[in-house]
Amino acid sequence: MLAQQRQQTILERVRRHGAVRVAELVRDLGVSDMTIRRDLEVLAERGLLEKVHGGATITGPGSTEEPGFAAKTSRQQAEKEAIARRAAQLVRPGTAIALSAGTTTWALAHHLIDVPExxxxxxxxxxxxxxxxxQRDxxxxxxxxxxRTPSDALVGPVAVAAIxxxxxxxxxxxxxxxxxxAGFTTPNLLEAETDRALVACAARLVVPADHTKWQTVGISTIAELSRADVVITDAGLDEQARLELSERxxxxxxxxxxxRDGESETI
Known part of the structure; x- marks a missing residue:
């Protein structure tokens, strides 16, 4: 395994579990203690995790930190694409839908361009x-x-009034x-208000969110987990998180x- 692949594996594990231990990485990846420590040092220098005694922990974003649209587009691309394809299957021709801002909903839009009416x-x-x-007639x-927000959302009183x-x-x-x-959250107070208006105007709420969103908390709650009729995520979500989400x-x-039917797993 190349150093870049190994570091990506480490980073995904940290994001999934919140922390990793050097000893476990040495055992699972079959490399030396020194190699793992160098990998952690590289990832820490890039600001992707925080080194602690015996391992590393996730570097959690602040509750008001809002990455730009371009920055978010490069993250979890394969997972977002799979989620978007599955979400598109929930859209029937001739219906009215709302898509909030986000890179996963943007990926979903590409799968809806051929849906008529x-x-x-x-x-x-x-x-x-x-x-x-x-364009379609x-x-x-x-x-x-x-x-306009850093994530290219339109928010505030004008947006809320329209919705x-x-x-x-x-x-x-x-x-x-x-x-x-905290439920479903955003780091932008005005976006939270706008998103709540979107939720309120819909008969059904579908949340397409990759596994890295789990246990990430923005400053403002949009809705409780129990408000979602459907949550679509990827196989990177750990078993405990799946259980907790499926219960709500x-x-x-x-x-x-x-x-067995070749379809995505539904819990």
């Missing part, structure tokens, strides 16, 4: 651009106004984090895990 409400500039580039796209008068069949909600304590959300779908 859709009405799409969004506060995401990149999502609106996806549909604009591939039978599709209606409504882009809310508002103040509050609408009713859609399903909202696909991109989130910054999700946890038992209406339905938990795990992509990348095939059942």
């Amino acid at each position: 859709l009405t799409v409400i969004t506060n995401s500039i990149p999502v609106a651009e996806v549909f604009h580039r591939d 039978d599709r209606t796209v409504v882009l809310t106004g508002g103040v 509050s008068s609408l009713h859609v069949d399903t909202v696909f909600l991109g989130v910054h984090g999700m946890s038992l304590r 959300a209406g339905e938990l779908i795990i992509t990348g895990t095939a059942n």
Whole structure:
């Protein structure tokens, strides 16, 4: 295994479990203690984890830290693509849907361009651009106004006013984090208010979120976990998290895990 691959494996394990021990990495990866310590040093210098005695822990973002859209697009690309493909299967022709801002909802938009007779409400500039580039006469796209955030969302009173008068069949909600304590969260107070308006206008709430969002907490709660009718995530989510989510959300779908029928696992 190359050093870059090994470091990516270490980083994914830290993100999944919150911490790792040097001894466990030596055993599991079949390399020396010194090699693992060098890998941790490299990752720590890049700000991706924090070295502690005997191992490393995750470097958690602040509750108000909001990465830009371009930065988030490069993260967990394979997982987001799989989640987006599965989420698209929940959209029927002739329905009205809402897509909040986020890179996973942006990936979802690409899978919806061939769905006929859709009405799409969004506060995401990149999502609106996806549909604009591939115009259809039978599709209606409504882009809310508002103040632009680092993640290219339109938020604030103008966005909330536009959304509050609408009713859609399903909202696909991109989130910054999700946890038992805080629910679905965002690091932007105005975006939280706008997202709550999106949730309120929909008959069904679907949250497409990769496994790294688990136990990440933004400053403001959008909705409790129990409010979600469906949560779609990937196989990187650990068993305990799957259990906790499945006990609260209406339905938990795990992509990348095939059942006997070859479909994504539903819990």
